[in-house]
Amino acid sequence: MIDTTRPHQARVYDYWLGGKDNFPVDREAAERALAAYPGLRRGVRAQRAFLANAVEYLTRTAGVRQFLDIGTGIPTANNTHEVAHAADPDARIVYVDNDPLVLAHARALLSASRPNTTSYLDADLHDTAKILTEAAALLDFRKPIGVLLIGILQLIPDEDDPRAIVARLMEAVPPGSWLAIFHPASDILADQMSEVARQVSARAATPTTLRTKAEVMHFFDGLEFLEPGLVQVHRWHPGSPAPDMGDEVPGYAGLAQKAWD
Numbered sequence: 200m201i202d203t204t205r206p207h208q209a210r211v212y213d214y215w216l217g218g219k220d221n222f223p224v225d226r227e228a229a230e231r232a233l234a235a236y237p238g239l240r241r242g243v244r245a246q247r248a249f250l251a252n253a254v255e256y257l258t259r260t261a262g263v264r265q266f267l268d269i270g271t272g273i274p275t276a277n278n279t280h281e282v283a284h285a286a287d288p289d290a291r292i293v294y295v296d297n298d299p300l301v302l303a304h305a306r307a308l309l310s311a312s313r314p315n316t317t318s319y320l321d322a323d324l325h326d327t328a329k330i331l332t333e334a335a336a337l338l339d340f341r342k343p344i345g346v347l348l349i350g351i352l353q354l355i356p357d358e359d360d361p362r363a364i365v366a367r368l369m370e371a372v373p374p375g376s377w378l379a380i381f382h383p384a385s386d387i388l389a390d391q392m393s394e395v396a397r398q399v400s401a402r403a404a405t406p407t408t409l410r411t412k413a414e415v416m417h418f419f420d421g422l423e424f425l426e427p428g429l430v431q432v433h434r435w436h437p438g439s440p441a442p443d444m445g446d447e448v449p450g451y452a453g454l455a456q457k458a459w460d
């Protein structure tokens with residue numbers, strides 16, 4: 200059921216991206232966060248650009264044909280399946296989200312996409328066993344998989360051990376698989392960002408936990424980073440110079456591979 204009495208991250212994020220799938224309670228939280236840090240919209244656009252760049256790299260350069268995109272969000276331009284299918288129309292994508300509004304949109308998205316290539320799981324990131332079992336209906340766990348955790352780990356508090364969650368996912372995927380993460384920072388523009396987190400967490404179903412670069416780095420333990428490693432999101436641009444975005448963008452992005460046997 201769609202709860203319009205509390206802000207939901209998927210809808211707040213949709214508002215920042217200029218979408219229409221949000222309610223007054225989401226817009227109020229989103230606007231309070233924007234007042235705390237007016238650069239936020241540019242940051243979320245950089246986050247979307249990272250998602251597209253990472254999927255493009257994985258399909259066109261690394262030869263990956265399967266994706267597990269957890270924390271999909273409300274559909275917007277350049278979704279994972281669109282970027283992957285531009286490289287290979289047979290690429291397979293399993294989307295996962297726990298928000299009922301995302302689920303409603305997913306049904307429309309699936310009916311418009313190429314048959315048997317894209318599926319959607321209504322599941323929670325905490326429940327890795329369910330995600331892995333159900334994803335195996337579409338993904339072949341003998342071939343490399345791109346695991347995408349873009350803008351979701353900040354919604355898993357430390358007491359829920361997000362590192363163990365990521366480790367369980369990366370243990371289950373075969374050698375040669377990849378992990379892409381975007382995570383908002385606690386150690387860049389710290390005052391503004393802690394106010395952003397406070398505003399989006401107030402009355403929200405899920406609180407936001409910002410993390411330092413060292414903390415985000417630990418999610419990649421045991422994996423091998425693609426250059427440029429874990430960097431501010433606007434500096435992640437393999438193969439071409441980083442776009443000049445001026446001042447600091449408070450979020451980290453990285454793409455790393457599980458070693459081949």
Ligand SMILES: C[S@@+](CC[C@H](N)C(=O)[O-])C[C@H]1O[C@@H](n2cnc3c(N)ncnc32)[C@H](O)[C@@H]1O
Nearest residue numbers: 209212270271272296297298323324349350354
């Ligand atoms: C900030 S949005 C990111 C959307 C997209 N990945 C992107 O980067 O553009 C975070 C998404 O994660 C979803 N989400 C939050 N907590 C989750 C959980 N525990 N399990 C599954 N999805 C979750 C929210 O519903 C939302 O759609």
